[in-house]
Amino acid sequence: MSGEDYVHTRGIVEFKKGEVEKQIEILLIDDTEYEPDENFFVTLRLPKEGKKGKKADDVELGGICVAQVTILNDDKPGTFSFDKGAYSVKESNKHVEITVKRTEGSDGDIAIKYRTTDGSAVAGSDYEPAMGELLFKNMETEKKIKIALIEDDAYEKSETFNVVLELPGSPDNGVIPGEFMEAMITIVGDEEYQKIIDQVAELMQEEFDKLSLESDSWGAQFDEAMNLRGEEGETPGLSDHIMHILTFGWKVLFATVPPTSWYGGWLAFGVALVYIGILTAFIADTASIFGCLLGLPATVTAITFVALGTSLPDTFASQTAAINEKYADAAIGNVTGSNSVNVFLGLGLPWLIVTLAHSAMGHSQKLVDGTQLKEGAYGLEAGDLGFSVVLFCILACICIAGIYVRRYAFKAELGGPMKTGFGLFFLSLWFVYIIVSIMKTAGLIGDTKELPDPCA
DSSP states (O other): OBTTTBOOOOOOOOOOTTOOOOOOOOOBOOOSSOOOOEEEEEEOOOOEETTTTEEOTTOOOOSOOEEEEEEOOOOOOOEEEESOSEEEEEGGGOEEEEEEEEESOOOSOEEEEEEEEESSSOBTTTBOOOEEEEEEOTTOOEEEEEEEBOOOSSOOOOEEEEEEEEOTTTTTTSOEEOSOSEEEEEEEOHHHHHHHHHHHHHHHHHHHHHHOOOOSOHHHHHHHHHSOOOSTTSOOOHHHHHHHHHHHHHHHHHTTSOOTTGGGGHHHHHHHHHHHHHHHHHHHHHHHHHHHHHTOOHHHHIIIIIHHHHHHHHHHHHHHHHHHSSSSHHHHHHHHHHHHIIIIIHHHHHHHHHHHHHHHHTOEEEOTTSOEEEETOOOOOOTTHHHHHHHHHHHHHHHHHHHHHHHHHHSOSSSSTTHHHHHHHHHHHHHHHHHHHHHHHTTSSSSOOOOOOTTO
16 A cells, blocks of 8 residues: 555656666565565556647557556564473462563564463462463564462362463464463472472482492491492493402401491591501502512612502592593592692601601601711601602693693693593603603712612
């Protein structure tokens, strides 16, 4: 219609000499309302000349002097639907909010209707009946329906009612029904919720009990140590049998630690520390004897056999952390934390105890070179410690630099691209430390000196 869909136009098309084509421009009126395709006509006629209406000479109209123009509609009111087909709400929430979405177009103002229908829940008893209209303005894509719930003290099972969408004028007005034109609302009583929560809590507790390392009695600990078991729900494999045979004695020994459920686990913690101390002393003496038999100096034995024996468990702990965690922090943090304990606690605490004991008893210390310390003093000669520490720090800096290279070049600190190459590189740093330290101790580099008797 002229004035609503297009601007009425009239005029004269003048062809100059030699021109064979002219264009007529008609302004269309664009709106946001959905309408079917519409038509209007453009008519050509010869102009009148003079007061008597005489037509121009030598001008004639062709066979097509009326053109039909079709205005194609490009407005999309959209598709209307609930965002999901089912909702669950507690009775004590007082109300439920349901979201209606408008997708695949948002042109024009569209009004849609909604109403509630009973299921096992009854309007007026379990919820307030609702009926109304939602007006979506142009470009508006979301509205919410709020329905009040009626709470009572009686125990009831879960009840349901429905909310239905209606699209007046669809599909003639371009509005399209979506996937969820009806949503089911489930009212769950608070008692029902509590029952579900209790059931979930019981199931979780059963799973926690399966995963818990806590033991209630020595009998349970010895049963766990002496009997072969595979992974949860799996039959023991070859590796399980081999490890059970190799570790049987240690497992039975440590089964004598008090159960972890006693006194909040503190008793087991204290006794375990004593066991670890005794075991460490045993390993240190064994390593010294082994080094004596091989003719290795104590320094070499310390940085090889003793260090491996105390650090390999950390290696496997870091491997487990790397596999089970999303980031590398747990694996690398385990290494740095373990070394911090070894250096600061492992050196500081024994040194403090020995120093206090010597001071209290008034002992005097005589060093290997014959130097006599004052009464109550305690000290040990450094030996090749300074060289080893400097070498370790240099290689540690190279290792950290390698980790940063992996972070920025490959976006990964563990695994990822070139993991084998970097793994071998880090492993080679340990071999460099061992070889150079042994060469220094043996006098192959630096000042030549006589090696101490490893069995002294």
